[in-house]
Amino acid sequence: MAPERTVRFRVDGREVEPAVEPRMLLVDYLTNEERVTGVHDGCCEGVCGACTVWVDGEPARSCLTFVVQLEGREVTTPATALADERFAGVHEALAAEHAIQCGYCIPGMLMSVLPDLEASDEHPIALERVVAGNVCRCAGYASIVRALEAWCRREAGTEAT
Amino acid sequence: VTTTRASGAVGDAVARVEDNGLSTATTPFLRDRHPDGVLWLALARSPVAHAELDGIPNIEAVRAIPGVRAVYTADDLPADTDMVPPLVRDGIPMRAERRPLLARGRVRFHGEPVAAVLADTQYAAWDGAAAVEAALRPLPVVTDALEAATPSGVLLFAPRSNVLYEESEGWDEAGAALEECATVAAREFVVGRYSPVPLETRGAIAEPGGDGLVVWCSTQAPAQLKRAIMASTGLADDELQVISSRVGGGFGQKAHAHPEEVLTAICCRDTGRPVKWLESRPENLTASSHARDQVIRCEAGCDAAGRLRVLRVDVVSDTGAYGVWPHGHLLEAIGTPTAMPGPYELSAYGYRVRAIATNKCPGGAYRGVGFAPATFVRERMVELLANELGRDPVEFRTRSCGDSSEPRSTFTGLELRGEYGAVVEKAGAALAELRAGTPAVADDDVRIGTGYALYVEPVSPGALVFSGRGMAGIVGYDDVRVELTDDGRVAVMTSSPPIGQGTETTFAQVTAQALGCSFELVRVEPWSSTDGLDGTGTFASRSAASVAVGCELAATRLRDNLVSAAAARLGAEAAELRVNGDRVEVRDDPGSGLSFAELAAELPDDDTSITQRTDPGWGQVAYGAHGCSVRVHTSTGRVEIEHYVVVEDCGEMINPGIVRNQVLGGVAQAVGMSLLERYEYDAEGRPRVTGLADYLVPRAAEAPDCVIIHHKSDATAGRRLGVGEGGAVAGSAALANAVSDALGAEVNSMPFDPMEVWRLCQR
Numbered sequence: 001m002a003p004e005r006t007v008r009f010r011v012d013g014r015e016v017e018p019a020v021e022p023r024m025l026l027v028d029y030l031t032n033e034e035r036v037t038g039v040h041d042g043c044c045e046g047v048c049g050a051c052t053v054w055v056d057g058e059p060a061r062s063c064l065t066f067v068v069q070l071e072g073r074e075v076t077t078p079a080t081a082l083a084d085e086r087f088a089g090v091h092e093a094l095a096a097e098h099a100i101q102c103g104y105c106i107p108g109m110l111m112s113v114l115p116d117l118e119a120s121d122e123h124p125i126a127l128e129r130v131v132a133g134n135v136c137r138c139a140g141y142a143s144i145v146r147a148l149e150a151w152c153r154r155e156a157g158t159e160a161t
Numbered sequence: 162v163t164t165t166r167a168s169g170a171v172g173d174a175v176a177r178v179e180d181n182g183l184s185t186a187t188t189p190f191l192r193d194r195h196p197d198g199v200l201w202l203a204l205a206r207s208p209v210a211h212a213e214l215d216g217i218p219n220i221e222a223v224r225a226i227p228g229v230r231a232v233y234t235a236d237d238l239p240a241d242t243d244m245v246p247p248l249v250r251d252g253i254p255m256r257a258e259r260r261p262l263l264a265r266g267r268v269r270f271h272g273e274p275v276a277a278v279l280a281d282t283q284y285a286a287w288d289g290a291a292a293v294e295a296a297l298r299p300l301p302v303v304t305d306a307l308e309a310a311t312p313s314g315v316l317l318f319a320p321r322s323n324v325l326y327e328e329s330e331g332w333d334e335a336g337a338a339l340e341e342c343a344t345v346a347a348r349e350f351v352v353g354r355y356s357p358v359p360l361e362t363r364g365a366i367a368e369p370g371g372d373g374l375v376v377w378c379s380t381q382a383p384a385q386l387k388r389a390i391m392a393s394t395g396l397a398d399d400e401l402q403v404i405s406s407r408v409g410g411g412f413g414q415k416a417h418a419h420p421e422e423v424l425t426a427i428c429c430r431d432t433g434r435p436v437k438w439l440e441s442r443p444e445n446l447t448a449s450s451h452a453r454d455q456v457i458r459c460e461a462g463c464d465a466a467g468r469l470r471v472l473r474v475d476v477v478s479d480t481g482a483y484g485v486w487p488h489g490h491l492l493e494a495i496g497t498p499t500a501m502p503g504p505y506e507l508s509a510y511g512y513r514v515r516a517i518a519t520n521k522c523p524g525g526a527y528r529g530v531g532f533a534p535a536t537f538v539r540e541r542m543v544e545l546l547a548n549e550l551g552r553d554p555v556e557f558r559t560r561s562c563g564d565s566s567e568p569r570s571t572f573t574g575l576e577l578r579g580e581y582g583a584v585v586e587k588a589g590a591a592l593a594e595l596r597a598g599t600p601a602v603a604d605d606d607v608r609i610g611t612g613y614a615l616y617v618e619p620v621s622p623g624a625l626v627f628s629g630r631g632m633a634g635i636v637g638y639d640d641v642r643v644e645l646t647d648d649g650r651v652a653v654m655t656s657s658p659p660i661g662q663g664t665e666t667t668f669a670q671v672t673a674q675a676l677g678c679s680f681e682l683v684r685v686e687p688w689s690s691t692d693g694l695d696g697t698g699t700f701a702s703r704s705a706a707s708v709a710v711g712c713e714l715a716a717t718r719l720r721d722n723l724v725s726a727a728a729a730r731l732g733a734e735a736a737e738l739r740v741n742g743d744r745v746e747v748r749d750d751p752g753s754g755l756s757f758a759e760l761a762a763e764l765p766d767d768d769t770s771i772t773q774r775t776d777p778g779w780g781q782v783a784y785g786a787h788g789c790s791v792r793v794h795t796s797t798g799r800v801e802i803e804h805y806v807v808v809e810d811c812g813e814m815i816n817p818g819i820v821r822n823q824v825l826g827g828v829a830q831a832v833g834m835s836l837l838e839r840y841e842y843d844a845e846g847r848p849r850v851t852g853l854a855d856y857l858v859p860r861a862a863e864a865p866d867c868v869i870i871h872h873k874s875d876a877t878a879g880r881r882l883g884v885g886e887g888g889a890v891a892g893s894a895a896l897a898n899a900v901s902d903a904l905g906a907e908v909n910s911m912p913f914d915p916m917e918v919w920r921l922c923q924r
Contacts, residue, residue: 021284028283037193038186040409042360043442047853050360078186091184095176098818101826102661103183104190104361104409131861137360137410138661139829139859140822142866 009070012036012080018067026062026070027051030077038078038107042135049134050108053077059112078107087114089154093147101138109134109144117152125152169670169680174818177666179659179687188687191364191379191406196435199366200230202425203286203438205276205293206448207268210304210520210846211315212297214264217276219294226292228285231432233277233424235265242393242427244420246489250631256325258318258518260483262393262420262427268297269317269482270520271847272448277424279436302846306479306517307456317482317518325480325490326516330498331572335460335473335511342462342471346545351910352534354454354479354840356850357527358858361409362440363449365422367429373400376426381411382418382698384656387691388634389418389486390426401426405658405689412830413526414450415660416700417485443851450525451840453911454479455497455534461542467550469505469543469561474498476514480524487634490516493524495630496531499573503539504562504581504617504784510572520846526700528830529890532618537911540614540894544901554898555589558582558615558786566876575619579784580874584808585615588788591868595804596790608793609803612898616891617784620883621706623777638776639708640694643672643715645723645769649743649758651676651683651716656696657708658689662823662885664704667815671709675716677740678757693772702883705815707777709881715773722768727755730763783882785809785872787828787895789865793903798919800836800900805865811884812877820884821869827888829864835893837863839912 004019011034018033030039030053042050044063051062054076082091090110094100113130127145136144169175182188207214216234217223223232242262248255264275278289303315309323317323339345365378373396380386380403387403390396408415421438429436440449455478462471476497484490494516502510527533547557559582568578592611602609624637641655653672659665669683676683689696697703720740727745728735731754739748746754761769786808792801807824814820837857841849850856897908906921913921 023284031192032195032283035193035195037189040190040361041192041439041442042362043853045442045852045854048360082185091181094184095180098174098177098663098816098822100177100180100183101663101822102360102408102410103179103188106184107186110184128861135360135853135858135860137358137412137830137858138822139826139833139864141829141859141861141864142825143822145861145866 005068007067007071009072010074012077020067022066022068024067026053026065026067029067030062036077036079040104040108049112050105052108052111054081054111059115078111082107082110090114090151093151097143097147099140099143099147101140105134105136109136113148117148169673171670171674171815174816175666175670175680177663178669179663179665188407190361190409191366191377192439194366194377194406196366196368199435199437200279200281200432201283201286202428202436203278203290204274204421205278205290207264207271207273207275207295207297209268209297209299210271211300211302212268213300214266214268214275215296215298217293218296223278223289223292226285226289228281229278229289230281231279232289233263235261235263238262244389244393244423244486246484246487247634248489248491248631249633255631257489258483260420262424270522272444272522273482274420277428279428279432302520304519304521304842304846306477306519309517309519310515317520323518324515325518326494329513331509331511332473332513335471335509338471338509339460339462339473343465344463344546344550345460346542346549347460348542348545348909350457350459350538350541352453352455352457352537353911355452355527355834355838356446356840356856357412357414357452358856359410359412359414362442362445363415363419363421364439365425366435366437367426368435369429369433371402374426374429376403377406378403378422379408379415380405381408381415381658381660381700383658383689384691384696385487385698386418386422390423393423394427394430403691407687408658408660411660412528413452413530413700416526416698417450417488419449442853446850446852446856447848448522450485451481451522452525452527453493453534454524455493457534457538459538459542461546463546463550467552467560469546470508472501472507472539473511474501474538476512478514478516479519479521480516481519481521483523485523485525488526488632490524491630491632492526492530493534497535500532500535501539502571502573503536504577504579504615506561506563507572521842528827529886532886532890533893536614536616536890537894537897541897541909544612544898554613555585558585558613562615575617575782576779577617577782578876579810580872580876581615581784584784584810584872585613585786587808587870587872588613588786588806591806591870592788592790592804595868599803602792606794606796608795608903609790610793610899610901610903611788611790612895612902613786613788614891614894614898615786616887617782618887618890619780619782620702621777621780622701623780625778626780636695636697638774639696639703639711640772640774641708641711641715642694642770642772643712643719645719645757645761647761649756649761651678653683653685653712654690654694655708656689656694657699657704659687660699662704663816663819667705667819668709668712670815672712672716675713676720679742682743702885703777705881706781706883707775709815711773711775714775715771718771722764723760726760726764730755781880781882783809783811783884783887785887785891787891789895789899791896791899791903793900793918795922798915798922800918802865805867807867807888808870808872809884809887810872810874810877812880812882814871815881823884824869824888825867827886828867828892829859830889831892832863832865833859835896835912836914837912839914
């Protein structure tokens with residue numbers, strides 16, 4: 001076991017300074033040490049996207065991120081990011097489409113796609129491609145895409161009347 | 162007593178009550194449960210598929226690893242901890258091989274646990290598991306079921322044969338009937354091996370508590386798991402409680418009690434400390450349970466009028482190294498021949514089936530057990546025969562299946578009632594309309610094809626079905642409890658945990674409607690506990706067809722109790738009263754009478770807490786038809802889905818929005834089984850698949866949006882048939898028929914991924 005190292009960074013706005021083994025993955029640290037909900041390990045090799053968080057506002061796979069890489073960085077977890085009022089419409093749109101089934105993939109999927117959707121000038125955005133970075137095994141993809149489309153239209157003020 | 166309809170009534174596509182917590186990432190799953198003083202469990206697994214096991218020579222070195230607290234091997238587990246599926250048919254025990262929790266003397270598949278490590282942290286537990294060096298003397302390996310069936314080869318359970326189960330019915334009669342047929346076709350089909358891949362892997366946490374243990378598990382069937390743990394530990398009924406955590410997908414894999422879950426309980430009892438086990442994705446893909454893996458030879462015959470009349474199948478079912486608990490090795494082996502006749506009016510049907518052990522991961526349940534392979538085979542044969550006779554495939558099906566407004570029985574005992582011809586005609590018409598509006602593709606590389614599949618989907622089997630099959634460990638009934646709480650609300654607890662079908666919403670809908678109260682008043686517990694409730698679990702699409710019935714019966718009894726009590730108190734006749742919102746009031750006098758809270762304060766607990774058991778008996782049979790068109794890119798083997806139509810009759814819908822997404826998800830999983838997911842072993846029995854980068858499940862770009870048409874028929878009016886599996890059952894047949902049509906070649910094996918389709922294109 002390699003010696004532990006102390007890393008200073010922020011989690012959801014709080015300063016943290018854990019001593020961790022170099023191999024400590026962010027997904028395990030957030031769940032087991034910070035005990036935040038919504039950081040879901042699905043594949044542990046960066047394929048499924050269920051563990052996605054934001055590092056300095058950018059989506060990052062927490063199963064491919066070591067805590068020791070985070071010195072001075074700002075980590076935002078899904079439960080904090082998705083509580084933001086500006087995403088209230090996303091939750092409503094998903095519920096309106098009955099798009100969520102078991103829900104295990106949903107936090108990571110939203111963390112992956114929302115920054116892209118907010119930043120995109122492309123209209124209409126190719127949502128199948130944006131969402132394709134994440135796995136939903138219940139596979140309500142068509143409904144998830146429809147819900148996100150509806151939210152994008154509403155945000156862009158081009159909602160069909 | 163009449164009731165008022167509120168929003169959230171049965172039939173409303175009301176938004177799911179569980180959604181907000183899931184999409185705001187605040188709903189805890191099993192991984193979010195952190196008992197104080199927890200020890201982490203990790204398994205050391207066999208790196209070879211078949212070997213004599215002679216202990217763990219370096220066990221002391223493993224124990225010395227920092228953080229490691231204990232290492233268990235089979236030596237620490239007496240033989241009575243082995244998992245033995247209770248298989249009994251007609252009072253006679255059937256063959257069931259023992260599965261040790263940790264390999265004892267021999268390993269039979271790559272990934273079989275050989276040691277269990279307990280440690281202070283998850284990483285230390287993995288360190289311990291990785292350090293285990295088992296003394297293994299490799300044995301010859303058999304990964305092919307037909308080879309395993311030969312008497313002279315490798316035996317997993319010597320001296321007994323690898324053929325664990327064999328049955329034949331109507332073989333000669335069907336053979337004679339085939340000779341009378343005007344047209345006969347015969348083909349061999351291969352249905353590949355698949356992994357269910359719940360996105361949340363398996364896991365369990367056992368904690369000291371109550372009078373013994375409380376086990377939290379990501380399981381579809383907590384009451385079954387409780388029975389399995391009791392059988393392996395000797396714990397009494399009141400010493401063990403099993404609670405399903407929030408389940409992040411199951412698809413059948415979590416319908417079984419797995420050795421690791423039982424081990425978690427044993428380690429907790431042994432150490433007196435909480436024990437947590439979370440499975441890794443490679444473990445889930447290689448060593449949990451797989452499904453399908455069948456070779457099916459099918460003969461089919463038509464009469465002179467061009468109707469399908471005879472089917473005969475020889476099913477070889479590769480069940481891997483062990484059966485699962487409690488279904489044993491019987492799942493797909495019984496399911497496939499049972500499902501084979503489908504909705505067709507046959508004059509003869511015969512089958513032979515063998516379940517065969519090989520050095521591969523145990524075979525378990527996956528959405529559409531038996532029905533997915535059977536529908537693939539039958540509907541391919543139907544399409545082949547239609548082609549051979551020069552008939553339209555839709556018309557050939559309608560001529561052959563007949564509509565049954567009155568029940569009729571299949572050769573395998575399914576009670577059919579449905580408008581089978583009508584659904585396939587509707588699918589044909591809808592697809593033709595979509596195709597007509599589609600511009601032609603001007604690309605020599607692309608070929609277009611269309612295909613159909615007609616299916617039946619028997620759901621919610623009861624005690625009779627399971628006992629008839631020999632699955633004596635499955636009770637077949639479902640318990641629910643509907644309770645008026647002190648604050649005047651209604652709590653519902655079931656023995657069937659929600660695993661993604663939105664039952665926290667649909668059970669509330671049916672409960673509210675039966676009780677007459679407002680939907681918002683009802684809360685369905687998001688987990689399922691064995692505390693006072695027994696049952697089967699959430700599988701075989703039984704939520705709507707059985708558990709919801711229990712909710713209604715219990716709610717009706719509760720309503721009667723409340724109305725009687727209010728009538729006595731008010732000096733009124735029960736018939737003058739009704740339930741409205743959260744009150745029992747005098748009809749036409751809103752606000753009169755008594756509130757639920759007042760009634761809760763007055764009534765004894767026996768009158769306000771109603772436990773109801775339902776047994777769905779022979780179950781129900783939903784049905785439907787799929788039609789699709791595909792673009793096959795001949796230079797790459799890529800199959801693009803152009804249009805996809807589903808026509809389903811699941812009877813009365815509780816929540817059409819949830820039904821729609823059950824269908825969508827099922828179709829997408831069929832796309833995975835057809836076009837993407839391939840599970841293979843090398844000759845030494847090593848899995849070629851260990852992660853989701855190798856095992857390709859559908860993503861948004863591959864999963865089709867579907868035109869979904871709900872067919873209403875007199876045959877199923879007022880009944881709820883379940884809808885969880887039909888999408889997955891018919892999709893592979895429809896897609897294979899479409900690709901075959903496009904290429905003028907026969908797609909007779911699943912998956913037909915780009916490599917396979919490309920090969921077909923080269924012929």
